[in-house]
Amino acid sequence: MNEVLLAGPSDGVAVLTINRPEARNALNQRVRQQLAEHFAALGRDPDTRCIVLTGGSSFFAAGADLKEIASASPIELHLRNVHRLWQAIAECPKPVIAAVNGYALGGGCELAMHADIIVAGDGAKFGQPEIKVGIMPGAGGTQRLTRAIGKFQAMKLLLSGLSITGKEAFAMGLASEVVPDDEVQARALELARMIAEQPPLAAAQIKEVLLAGQNAPLDAALMLERKAFQLLFASEDQKEGMAAFFEKRKPVYRGR
Known part of the structure; x- marks a missing residue:
C-alpha cells in the first residue's frame, strides 16, 4: 500500500497526500521514507514548480506513530537515521505548500513547518504534545516553532503540550493563511498554481x-x-x- 500518494505534476503542481486514514496519518517509517523519496524526485523534476503537501480534508498528520518507537532503544533510534528523511524535505528546492486540515500535532506540526507556506483551516489543530508522553520534539519542533512564533509562545506550547487552532496559529505567525476548513485544499492549489506560473x-x-x-x-x-x-x-x-x-x-x- 502506498502511504503517500502522488498526483501530477499538472500545470507545474504536484500534490503529495499522506494516506493512513486509519491512523489519522500518523507518521511511521514508511510514510517518512516515501515522503523523502517523493520530495527528492520532485526536487529534480523540471516539470514540477510547486508542491502541495496534504493529509486530505480530515487531518494532516496526528503525530509520530508511537507504536513504532515506544519500546525503541536510543541506539535503535539513532540507526534509523530519521533525520536524513526529514532532511530530504527541508532541502527540496521547489516551493512547498502545506494544506492543513484537522490535526497537525507532534511530528505532523514539524512536517507542516518544513513547508514554505502553510494554509490552515480555521478548525486545524497545531501543537507539540510530546511532553505529555515523556519525550520532546525531535524533528525540529523546538527550533522551527521558536523561529516562527518566538520564544515565549513556543515555550508555552512545548512545555504544556497545548494545541492551538488554525486561527490562533495564523495570529501567532505559524500559518500563512487561515481559511474555512472546506476551502483549505482549493486555496492551497490556487496558490500553488499561482507560484507555478512564476519563473x-x-x-x-x-x-x-x-x-x-x-x-x-x-x-x-x-x-x-x-x-x-x-x-x-x-x-x-x-x-x-x-x-x-x-x-x-x-x-x-x-x-x-
Missing part, C-alpha cells in the same frame, strides 16, 4: 536565499541576496519577464 529559477533563488539568510549575519545575508539577484540576469526568464512587461502580455517562463 522557477527566481522562485528557487528566493527560497534558497531566504532560508540560508535566516541564520546568517545581516551583511552576509544581504550579500547572498545581491549575488542571487545579479545571477538571475543571466536567465532567459529574466529577458522574457521584462519583455512581456514592456509588451503588456503574459510571460511564458521556461526555467532557463
